[in-house]
Amino acid sequence: MPRAGSVDSDVDIDIGALFASLWQNRVRVLLGAVLLTLLAFLALSLISPKYRAETRILIETRESVFTRPTGEQGDDRPVLDQEGIKSQVELIGSSDLLKRVIAKLDLGNNAELAAGAEPSVIKRLLAGIGLAADPDATARDDYILQAVRDRLVVYSVQNSRVIVIQFSSKDPTISAAVPNAIADEYVTTQQASKSQSNADATGWLEPEIADLSKRVKDAEAKVAAYRSSSDLLIGQNNAVLATQQLSELSSELSRVRANKAASEAKAASVRTALAKGGPVEALPDVMASPLIQRLRERQVQLNNDIADLSASLLSGHPRIKALRSQLADLNQQIRLEARKVLAGLESEADTARLRETELTRSLNGLKAQSSKAGEEEVELRALEREAAAQRQLLESYLTRYREASSRTDRGYLPADVRIFSRADKPIEPYFPKVLPMTGAAFVASLLILSIGTLLSALFSGRALRPAHTVVAKVAPVEAEAVRQPSKPVVLVPATETVPTSHKEQPSMPVAAAPVFTPPVPNVEHPADHSGIAVVADRLMASGAARAVVVSPEGDEASALTILLVRELADRGVRVVLLDMTGSGEMGRSMLDGQELAGMTDLLASERPFSEVIHADHYSQAEIIPLGTHDPVKAMQSIGRLPMILNALQSAYDLVVVDSGPATADELKHIVDDGSELVMSLVNPEDEDVKAISMAIFDGGFIKPELLTPFRDGSLELDDGVIIRTAKHLD
Known part of the structure; x- marks a missing residue:
């Protein structure tokens, strides 16, 4: 923060001077960058170029719809997940596969790969005298394998089943041959695995x-033997004969019982008709008899003849009597014939009953046989199921065996991998890219040298300038005063008098406020600053973070504090005033008469800092007013005051901090070792003012021997202690 002792050391970066x-050093920077x-x-030209080629393979099923094994659908083909793809990547980079490729391409005799495999002369000498292990062919093969592995990159393309095989070498032919050979060997390995x-x-x-x-033959033999021993003969629809x-x-x-019931019903109806003397010729079973039908025809004829003759003859005529006698005989014959029909129906019913009895006896016998056959059939079906299962498994094995044998005999074992992009011999090396890397080196060197030049100008101070801070010229003070910044400085007015009450002196900007200047006793050294300005110089020069103002005369003297705060704000000091006058x-005065939250609210924890700090209406200073909370309750939390002051x-x-007419005991709460104590006085000659000042001195806040010697406007206390005015000797 701006202090009198450090303001002159604040600097800013001069961008113009920096660039x-x-x-000015552009030639040196360009020449250095070119060099x-x-x-x-x-360096890039001396590096041996390296070539890189890649082969891409696709993991997919190679079976066609015509060669796919029986029962396998198109959706049943194996689809590798990401873990399966990673497993295939590890398989491609396995040591066994790489060793086969090394042997196939004779990479053991390649000068580039075998460069680190040959033991040095020193190692051979040490091995000869037994101080080192004897290099053998196995170690050489391991060196070559490691050299191949260092130049090999195998990875899978994300979200796909594509595997990329890359190999780099100084020889473009080797860089293309190795990934192709690895891919071919991988396909061969897959086929061999299948x-x-x-x-x-x-x-x-x-x-x-x-x-x-x-096992199938034995199971079927058991079925046949059990069927023969249990007499489970098979009839129609593969049913057991007894059951059928x-x-x-x-x-x-059921049919016989129906016939019996019908015969009994017919016989009962004929019997009832004969017993009641009713016409039996109307019964269906009686009418079915041919004789009854002829007798019925004769009866109808006789009735017609009687009816015809009755029209011309009397009822006692012999002819009519003869006809009636014939009709009576005819009716008698019909009833006799009906009795014969009844006898036939009863005989038929008896026959049906006998048939029913016989069939019932035979049915009971078959039931016993069928029950036994059912139990035996359960065992037979179990044997048949076992034989069928064994037969089905045998047929499945035979089908698979024939398919496997045919594939082996014909050599048709397609691998689930396809090489869809083979490596070609690269034309240009991938490292080093001389022209692009040279251009990048030029840009990087130019940037580094430019940054070095800027840092050199910055650290040397050529690109720094003093900070633009409005600071008043500080009057020199004696060494003793600098060493003792805690002694009080008295603000006294000059020739003008401060109004006796705040109501008579409304708040106003600094330009309109009363000017307080100390007397000018020496015409050879006229005062360049008012008492307010000199105290401001002292506060800025002391470097204190806190200034405690004591105003024994109350609000009349506190007006000087307002002027002091505004003077400091005009000089660019970030200053805040705490009103603790009561x-x-x-x-x-500073807020145009507004009653706003302030110190009492902050002490009582009713408001945060952001709500109690207000801007002065006439300067850049800020103020924390007394506040609206009950002062008595707020003072109960006076222990929070040091914390509040430290935060500010x-x-x-x-x-x-304007403490008003505070006593020495009250000042102990707000004055620390880094504080400046300021006495704001309107009438220094007043006895009460002297008494209050002496009480403060007696409280241990100042040592008389450490006072800075001032002249003019001095205040002499009873014990000889002199307080000088704020007018400093020029």
């Missing part, structure tokens, strides 16, 4: 099929 230094670029070009799996399956199926064939006969006999019994007139000191350059 001017860069322009570094040439060195980079030479062939081995197929051969293993065939070898396992052969004894299984032989054993299963025997039982069904047929049940149907016959009357609150300072806050109302961390945010402001200077915290000014």
